[in-house]
Amino acid sequence: MTRRQLMLLFVAALAVAWPLLPEFTATVFSYIGLYALVAAGLVMLTGVGGMTSFGQAAFVAIGAYATAWVCTSPTAAAALSALPPPLWPWVGLALGLALTFVLAWALGGITVKLSGHYLPLCTIAWGLGLYYLFGNLQALGGQTGITGLPALSVFGISLASPRVLGPVIWTVLLLTLWALHNLLDSREGRAIRALKSGRLMAESMGVDTARQRARVFVLAALLAALSGWLYAHMQRFVNPTPFGLNVGIEYLFMAVVGGAGHLWGAVLGAMLITLLKEQLQDWLPRLLGASGNFEQIVFGLLMVLVLQRFAEGLWPTVARWSGRWLRPEREGRRGVPPCALPARAMQPAGALLLEARAVTKRFGGLVANSAVDLTLRAGEVHALIGPNGAGKSTFFNMVSGVDDPTEGEVRLLDTPMQGRPSREFAARGLGRTFQHVRLLGERSVLENVALGAHLRGRRGWWAAMLRLDRAEEAALLVEARRQIERCGLGAFADRPAASLALGQQRVVEIARALAGNPVALLLDEPAAGLRHLEKQALAGLLAQLRGEGLGILVVEHDMEFVMNLADRVTVLEFGTVIAEGTPDAVQRNPRVLDAYLGGAEPAAPPTSATAAAAVLEPAA
Numbered sequence: 001m002t003r004r005q006l007m008l009l010f011v012a013a014l015a016v017a018w019p020l021l022p023e024f025t026a027t028v029f030s031y032i033g034l035y036a037l038v039a040a041g042l043v044m045l046t047g048v049g050g051m052t053s054f055g056q057a058a059f060v061a062i063g064a065y066a067t068a069w070v071c072t073s074p075t076a077a078a079a080l081s082a083l084p085p086p087l088w089p090w091v092g093l094a095l096g097l098a099l100t101f102v103l104a105w106a107l108g109g110i111t112v113k114l115s116g117h118y119l120p121l122c123t124i125a126w127g128l129g130l131y132y133l134f135g136n137l138q139a140l141g142g143q144t145g146i147t148g149l150p151a152l153s154v155f156g157i158s159l160a161s162p163r164v165l166g167p168v169i170w171t172v173l174l175l176t177l178w179a180l181h182n183l184l185d186s187r188e189g190r191a192i193r194a195l196k197s198g199r200l201m202a203e204s205m206g207v208d209t210a211r212q213r214a215r216v217f218v219l220a221a222l223l224a225a226l227s228g229w230l231y232a233h234m235q236r237f238v239n240p241t242p243f244g245l246n247v248g249i250e251y252l253f254m255a256v257v258g259g260a261g262h263l264w265g266a267v268l269g270a271m272l273i274t275l276l277k278e279q280l281q282d283w284l285p286r287l288l289g290a291s292g293n294f295e296q297i298v299f300g301l302l303m304v305l306v307l308q309r310f311a312e313g314l315w316p317t318v319a320r321w322s323g324r325w326l327r328p329e330r331e332g333r334r335g336v337p338p339c340a341l342p343a344r345a346m347q348p349a350g351a352l353l354l355e356a357r358a359v360t361k362r363f364g365g366l367v368a369n370s371a372v373d374l375t376l377r378a379g380e381v382h383a384l385i386g387p388n389g390a391g392k393s394t395f396f397n398m399v400s401g402v403d404d405p406t407e408g409e410v411r412l413l414d415t416p417m418q419g420r421p422s423r424e425f426a427a428r429g430l431g432r433t434f435q436h437v438r439l440l441g442e443r444s445v446l447e448n449v450a451l452g453a454h455l456r457g458r459r460g461w462w463a464a465m466l467r468l469d470r471a472e473e474a475a476l477l478v479e480a481r482r483q484i485e486r487c488g489l490g491a492f493a494d495r496p497a498a499s500l501a502l503g504q505q506r507v508v509e510i511a512r513a514l515a516g517n518p519v520a521l522l523l524d525e526p527a528a529g530l531r532h533l534e535k536q537a538l539a540g541l542l543a544q545l546r547g548e549g550l551g552i553l554v555v556e557h558d559m560e561f562v563m564n565l566a567d568r569v570t571v572l573e574f575g576t577v578i579a580e581g582t583p584d585a586v587q588r589n590p591r592v593l594d595a596y597l598g599g600a601e602p603a604a605p606p607t608s609a610t611a612a613a614a615v616l617e618p619a620a
Helices: 003-020 023-048 055-071 074-079 085-111 119-135 162-184 187-194 199-204 209-235 245-259 261-290 294-309 313-323 391-397 422-427 445-452 459-467 470-486 502-515 532-547 557-563 581-585 590-597 611-615
Strands: 352-365 366-378 379-384 407-412 431-432 519-524 552-553 570-571 576-582
Touching: 003 023, 003 162, 003 570, 023 187, 023 209, 023 245, 023 261, 055 074, 055 119, 055 209, 055 245, 055 552, 085 209, 162 187, 162 209, 162 261, 162 459, 187 199, 187 209, 187 445, 187 459, 187 470, 199 209, 199 422, 199 576, 209 581, 245 261, 245 294, 245 470, 245 590, 261 294, 261 313, 352 391, 352 552, 366 379, 366 391, 366 407, 366 552, 366 576, 379 391, 379 532, 379 557, 391 519, 391 552, 422 431, 422 502, 431 557, 431 581, 445 470, 445 502, 445 611, 502 519, 502 532, 532 552, 532 557, 557 581, 570 581, 570 590, 576 581, 576 590
Parallel strands: 379 552, 379 570, 431 519, 519 552
Antiparallel strands: 352 366, 352 407, 570 576
């Protein structure tokens, strides 16, 4: 039995057992479904997207209060007089989702720009603000709330009882989990996962991180509002108490305890915390012989214990335990042939790809780069070298869109790129790697490389959720696997990227950059961590790419590797170009020798690349 089959068995067992459950148990399971719906949004927001929110209860309140107002307000009744009353709750759903969308987009535009502890603090602030707003608006009943909500009705069937409404709640939850799973199993899902590890890498792969963060924030808010709408019509009563900050913290607990990076962890967490609280409320007064909020104390202690013992949540532990008896899922997308991906034409040999004109970068009074000129042409390898602290990384960031020059100009394919984000550099054909490896460590090598082809796909969120993107997704994975095999890592394609050695991870970054079909490739210390034979294989790959018309700019400290490979070399010292030319000319340049040897003069110029490497190897 596979894990997917086990999930289907659980759903079938729940469906069969539902009519036999006691009324109280059916009600509790209905609440679990409602809480899991909010927690699933938090899994996407916090566990996958890396944005912590304590304010989801406020969005639950918007969904609940919107339908309560529509169904009970005389003003709304007058406006909806042409519609039969059974349709009013559905108008309330539309209003709640619309208000949530507008408010979440506005709040998200502010909130998701923050990082660190400022982001969760901001969610606490607006969560508390909305809670007190609902409690003080007399039009919404103040602290007393709104009573007399009608039951939902579908095709004339009343859903007044939790026994009848519960299956609807769980159907909505399961469809939501299916859609979210499909979303994560797509190019858009890889873009969302990349948000957690840092925006620099994702932007360089062509991902609009600000837009993706806002969309995930809105998605989580809409799921919370949907839960609030169902909650209001199950309770038939709404007041501010269930939407306070403490409830928002419980929602986050459900996602984290269940497993913040796993959709089914939301269900596990909601079930565990809901049942645990119910049992504590029953048993603690009997054990202690007194009533009070003792369950809150014990609940808090248990949460500390769980989070200490299971830092990743309970679902990964359950998955590892069940993996001993369950068969792995069969890989592949059967019956969906890949479509053709757009391909960028290579520029003719010698064509100017990248140009830096008098580029200067200042950080206050520090001049990191001063009037640096550099060009990269199609069909060449251009090496940028220099001692540590020479300004190579700063220059690299400017010609890849990470930073803007203080002065000067960067042009890519004869287009000025000032003020443009790095994703636009990627869109115009620039691929890059990083000095410090930036990979999604828990994801497979295949998924990491497929992220590099993000801009070669066009299907969006809705297509992914409804599995209408399968042909494009198959094509992206075929391209990713082709680049992995091209770089000599075919045997590691399905392994987690973090399990590879550092040198292999650098090669994965190169494969990821190649998956974007670039015309210019910027490599930041690609040979670092590679053994001799691996360096030879990398040099052969780069020579092949050069022969295909790719322009390659390399920052590297391994002088033997550079001098045997590069067509041109530019040398930086203290942010200034001190030499530029062929490897032989640079090796004999007195200023270069001074920069590397501190003014020492060799007895004779080096006569080979190997000798030059010994002279030019920078000090640690």
